[in-house]
Amino acid sequence: MNLEVNLAGMKMKNPITVASGTFGYGREFAEYIDLNKLGGIVTKGTSLKLKDGNKPPRVCETASGMLNAIGLQNPGVEYFMNYDLPWLRKFDTNIIVNACGNSIDEYVELSKILNTLDIDAVELNLSCPNVKAGCMAFGTSYEGVKEVTTQVRKALTSKPLIVKLTPNVTDITQPAKGAEDAGADGVSLINTLLAMKIDIDKQRPVLANNTGGLSGPAIKPVAVRMVYQVAQAVKIPILGLGGIVTGDDVIEFMLAGATAVSIGTGNFIAPDTSIKAIEGVEKYMKKHNIENLSDIIGKVQMN
Amino acid sequence: MPFNVKCKLVKKEFLKDDICKMTILAPEIAKSAKPGQFLEIRVVDNIEPLLRRPISIYNVDKDKDEVEFIFQIKGNGTELLSKRREGELLDIMGPLGYGTFKFDGYKNIAIIGGGIGIFPLYELSKRAKNAGVNSSIYIGFRNKDLVMLEDEFKKVCDELILTTDDGSYAKKGFAINFLKEDAKQNKPDCIYACGPLPMLKAVQAFAKEENIPCQISLEERMACGIGVCLGCAVKYVGNDNVNYKHVCKNGPVFNATEVEI
Ligand SMILES: Cc1cc2nc3c(=O)[nH]c(=O)nc-3n(C[C@H](O)[C@H](O)[C@H](O)COP(=O)(O)OP(=O)(O)OC[C@H]3O[C@@H](n4cnc5c(N)ncnc54)[C@H](O)[C@@H]3O)c2cc1C
Numbered sequence: 340m341n342l343e344v345n346l347a348g349m350k351m352k353n354p355i356t357v358a359s360g361t362f363g364y365g366r367e368f369a370e371y372i373d374l375n376k377l378g379g380i381v382t383k384g385t386s387l388k389l390k391d392g393n394k395p396p397r398v399c400e401t402a403s404g405m406l407n408a409i410g411l412q413n414p415g416v417e418y419f420m421n422y423d424l425p426w427l428r429k430f431d432t433n434i435i436v437n438a439c440g441n442s443i444d445e446y447v448e449l450s451k452i453l454n455t456l457d458i459d460a461v462e463l464n465l466s467c468p469n470v471k472a473g474c475m476a477f478g479t480s481y482e483g484v485k486e487v488t489t490q491v492r493k494a495l496t497s498k499p500l501i502v503k504l505t506p507n508v509t510d511i512t513q514p515a516k517g518a519e520d521a522g523a524d525g526v527s528l529i530n531t532l533l534a535m536k537i538d539i540d541k542q543r544p545v546l547a548n549n550t551g552g553l554s555g556p557a558i559k560p561v562a563v564r565m566v567y568q569v570a571q572a573v574k575i576p577i578l579g580l581g582g583i584v585t586g587d588d589v590i591e592f593m594l595a596g597a598t599a600v601s602i603g604t605g606n607f608i609a610p611d612t613s614i615k616a617i618e619g620v621e622k623y624m625k626k627h628n629i630e631n632l633s634d635i636i637g638k639v640q641m642n
Numbered sequence: 643m644p645f646n647v648k649c650k651l652v653k654k655e656f657l658k659d660d661i662c663k664m665t666i667l668a669p670e671i672a673k674s675a676k677p678g679q680f681l682e683i684r685v686v687d688n689i690e691p692l693l694r695r696p697i698s699i700y701n702v703d704k705d706k707d708e709v710e711f712i713f714q715i716k717g718n719g720t721e722l723l724s725k726r727r728e729g730e731l732l733d734i735m736g737p738l739g740y741g742t743f744k745f746d747g748y749k750n751i752a753i754i755g756g757g758i759g760i761f762p763l764y765e766l767s768k769r770a771k772n773a774g775v776n777s778s779i780y781i782g783f784r785n786k787d788l789v790m791l792e793d794e795f796k797k798v799c800d801e802l803i804l805t806t807d808d809g810s811y812a813k814k815g816f817a818i819n820f821l822k823e824d825a826k827q828n829k830p831d832c833i834y835a836c837g838p839l840p841m842l843k844a845v846q847a848f849a850k851e852e853n854i855p856c857q858i859s860l861e862e863r864m865a866c867g868i869g870v871c872l873g874c875a876v877k878y879v880g881n882d883n884v885n886y887k888h889v890c891k892n893g894p895v896f897n898a899t900e901v902e903i
């Protein structure tokens with residue numbers, strides 16, 4: 340049985356990675372699981388300089404999901420490269436850095452640094468709904484995505500570039516094409532859906548930020564649909580995510596057109612969700628007599 | 643070192659209609675748990691409700707490998723948890739939190755708790771007592787009907803001061819006022835607090851005024867419980883170069899001077 344896939348030039352022992360913002364920089368999870376088993380680790384969204392993030396409450400639970408408005412709190416790229424990266428490199432897995440910024444200049448500066456690091460790919464976050472400037476502002480249109488990606492591509496010459504897309508758009512294929520036309524090696528989708536929860540006793544939103552991003556099993560059907568649509572629209576490979584918990588979920592995304600996947604909120608259900616998902620995929624392959632997992636990518640047959 | 647383990651529910655009892663006490667068999671957790679730490683409990687083995695529920699460790703019995711926790715039935719999650727049966731296996735992560743209650747070097751301490759905030763104070767009180775530390779415990783409830791664990795706390799301190807806001811049982815008034823009064827005569831080396839926010843704020847202010855070291859246990863909404871989602875932020879005003887710390891990892895116990903609540 341062969342679970343290997345190749346995502347945007349990155350060889351992976353299996354298609355299962357953990358999603359940005361749900362796994363920190365790996366240290367906490369290493370107390371519970373063997374990081375060597377993962378196809379890859381996508382780091383917490385990392386910016387040029389340290390970011391404080393939003394006021395609490397920053398998270399709340401919803402039906403089969405949760406909202407977050409973390410505000411991209413992170414220690415900055417310098418801290419990451421000095422403290423986390425050397426530690427992460429001890430593991431036999433791909434390290435993908437989720438990069439975010441508030442302006443094109445910031446994205447470019449950050450990309451220049453990332454270009455020199457011992458990392459396997461960059462996931463460009465153009466899709467965070469929780470910070471005022473930047474991120475999603477660029478991510479919602481063909482032109483916006485193309486513009487940032489073009490500039491970043493010039494700075495990031497030696498690493499695969501994966502552009503992460505927001506689902507908060509009318510037509511997801513537009514930003515996807517923007518990324519492809521600007522020379523991205525892949526796209527990842529979806530980020531969280533802009534949402535809100537109201538505390539009916541206080542008659543105000545639960546999150547201090549008022550709105551936040553919805554993630555978890557609740558968004559999976561939306562994500563599967565979007566992965567399918569993007570797979571029809573672009574040729575570059577897709578890193579699919581949104582609500583994945585089990586091996587069956589992974590297979591569903593791959594059939595829809597994802598080459599690899601990320602597990603995000605699922606990691607909060609249990610620290611070994613990602614490991615169980617790999618086992619689930621193996622079980623499916625056995626049951627359906629699949630020798631090479633990559634054979635099923637995009638193989639859904641529409642009615 | 644935290645673990646994710648399936649723990650047998652050996653005993654369940656209700657202290658009140660809505661207050662449930664559970665005893666679990668958890669050798670790994672019992673061996674390493676420190677006072678103030680908490681558990682992340684999956685209330686049912688399902689994806690709904692999605693998130694685990696944070697519940698403090700109430701008591702640890704190292705000889706029996708048992709851990710006890712007590713919770714109030716608040717919403718759907720704690721309701722489902724209260725319906726679990728003895729003999730079932732609970733999926734639990736713990737012991738969690740690197741910020742714990744510490745009493746090394748203190749000879750004379752004051753412990754104050756309000757309502758359901760008293761639960762994490764028991765293991766602290768017990769260990770302090772065993773270590774020969776002199777302690778006064780102040781616990782406050784709104785009224786007589788809500789009073790619980792009086793005998794248990796009595797056994798683990800030198801003096802228990804129990805109050806009700808309306809005077810329907812024991813001393814009338816807020817526990818903090820009795821603590822303030824006593825501290826005038828006999829200044830404690832440290833104050834430990836857990837309870838509703840107004841109480842914590844009052845304790846924090848008093849400790850600052852009197853320049854008494856103070857450790858407070860905080861709550862915040864959590865997703866991961868282990869420091870990766872950065873959800874459970876608390877405003878930090880101490881010497882480290884950050885503006886937020888996280889209740890699940892850096893806490894739940896903080897030095898009162900280092901956090902803004
Ligand atoms: C470190 C820590 C220790 C705690 N220890 C205890 C304890 O020993 N005994 C006890 O009775 N309670 C304790 N709590 C509070 C307890 O976690 C909540 O009452 C419980 O999560 C409510 O869940 P629910 O599904 O019944 O309520 P719901 O209101 O339906 O919960 C909805 C969501 O909000 C979250 N939530 C609701 N109230 C709180 C709260 N006060 N703090 C954090 N998250 C909350 C829930 O976890 C859940 O994700 C503790 C909280 C924290 C953070």
Ligand SMILES: Cc1cc2nc3c(=O)[nH]c(=O)nc-3n(C[C@H](O)[C@H](O)[C@H](O)COP(=O)(O)O)c2cc1C
Nearest residue numbers: 358359360384464529530554555581582603604871
């Ligand atoms: C607490 C939290 C923090 C997140 N932080 C980031 C981030 O820093 N950068 C990013 O691109 N996505 C971030 N995300 C989005 C996830 O990576 C993912 O796209 C989304 O949650 C959907 O996947 P899921 O349903 O499996 O969680 C975050 C999500 C959560 C729940």
Ligand code: FES
Nearest residue numbers: 865867869872890
């Ligand atoms: S709950 Fe995730 S960081 Fe504290």
